[in-house]
Amino acid sequence: MVEDTAVFGTRNGAKLNATVFDLERCGFMKTAFAQSSSEVDEYLQIQVPSVTKHHLEVRAAETREPIRVVVLRALKAYGVTVPDEAISDRRKRRPA
Structure with a gap:
């Protein structure tokens, strides 16, 4: 093997x-054992120009979403397969 x-x-x-x-x-x-193998999130780390990171941070602040959601939406718009359920804010909600 x-x-x-x-x-x-x-x-x-x-x-x-x-x-x-x-x-x-x-x-x-x-590894997320509760999810099937097609639903498991993988780690992806990339280097981007600082101006790109800054623009992502600004867009995330404007939309009040994490950078992860902004990037996944952009990838989906570009034609990359991204499941709809993956584009969600996974941060814990604070009680009002």
Whole structure:
């Protein structure tokens, strides 16, 4: 069986490699067992220009939604498959 490995950091200039199994076992990857595999959220980390991040923050403030929702709406508008139920504010609501 071939396992996928990923570089997940460096230490003293050396790359730290781990398999997906290693990362799950050590708690680096969260799995939602209550959801089916097609509904599990994955982590995605990207670097964007600071002006882009600032614009996303402004749009999120204007719409009073998290940046995650703004980005998912934009991806869906671009034609990327995004389930409707994924585009929701998952933050806890404060009692009025």
